[in-house]
Amino acid sequence: MPKEAQPTQQFVDIEEIKDGVLILKNGGLRKVLMVSGINFELKSEEEQNVITYAYQNFLNALDFSVQIVIHSRKMNIDGYLEKLRERENLETNELLKNQISEYLEFVKSFVETNAVMAKTFFVIVPYNPIVIPGGGAKLLSFLGVGAKKKTAPLEQTLEQKMAQLNQRTEEVINGLSQIGLRVVALNDEELIELFYNLYNPQTIERKELKIAHG
Numbered sequence: 001m002p003k004e005a006q007p008t009q010q011f012v013d014i015e016e017i018k019d020g021v022l023i024l025k026n027g028g029l030r031k032v033l034m035v036s037g038i039n040f041e042l043k044s045e046e047e048q049n050v051i052t053y054a055y056q057n058f059l060n061a062l063d064f065s066v067q068i069v070i071h072s073r074k075m076n077i078d079g080y081l082e083k084l085r086e087r088e089n090l091e092t093n094e095l096l097k098n099q100i101s102e103y104l105e106f107v108k109s110f111v112e113t114n115a116v117m118a119k120t121f122f123v124i125v126p127y128n129p130i131v132i133p134g135g136g137a138k139l140l141s142f143l144g145v146g147a148k149k150k151t152a153p154l155e156q157t158l159e160q161k162m163a164q165l166n167q168r169t170e171e172v173i174n175g176l177s178q179i180g181l182r183v184v185a186l187n188d189e190e191l192i193e194l195f196y197n198l199y200n201p202q203t204i205e206r207k208e209l210k211i212a213h214g
Helices: 044-061 078-090 092-112 158-177 189-198
Strands: 013-018 021-024 029-035 066-072 117-126 183-185
Touching: 013 189, 021 158, 029 158, 044 158, 078 092, 117 158, 158 183
Parallel strands: none
Antiparallel strands: 013 021, 021 029, 029 117, 029 183, 066 117
16 A cells, blocks of 8 residues: 655644744754845956955855755746736727737747746855754754754753844845845745745745845
8 A cells, every 4th residue: 555645744844933933843943035136247347356255255254154045946927928918908909909919929939938937046044052062972963953862952042042043144134235135034924935835836826925025
């Protein structure tokens, strides 16, 4: 008999999402920042050097690890095509109506033969429980997995860990802002939507994540 399918939650290290923070099963915390991109190739050589130098300074200034994630996915343009159809139906000028119809057919045929990809950039800011090594055991890894049994976490309240994470987050946001990047920390709803879409890539997304609120 085939094995019974295991729930997805079993393979996800997230215990809870609270106040825009991922609380992991091992007690670690993660903050997810969405970051805008820069078209580096269109910059002048001088601008490229300034950006590179600023990014180097940003990384050197950090005394903790961060994870940079580039998420690529095929864009869903069904909503855009539907708006074009509505505009076509409302148009009374026959010339404009025909132009909209031709453009709609062009877009449909183009995406059928060429995958239109969207890239989203994230920076993950971590805070792991402070552990006291024992018996030669190593500290928790960045992901907080595989810790030896002989390590004892230092007693910290959730508020204390949150404060440490928020301090790191502000440091990362300030550093990236100096490079000219826009940074937004995802809230609870956006984090849930992000992970839902990551684990259900074939599902039509409920809405697009925005780099800035309002």
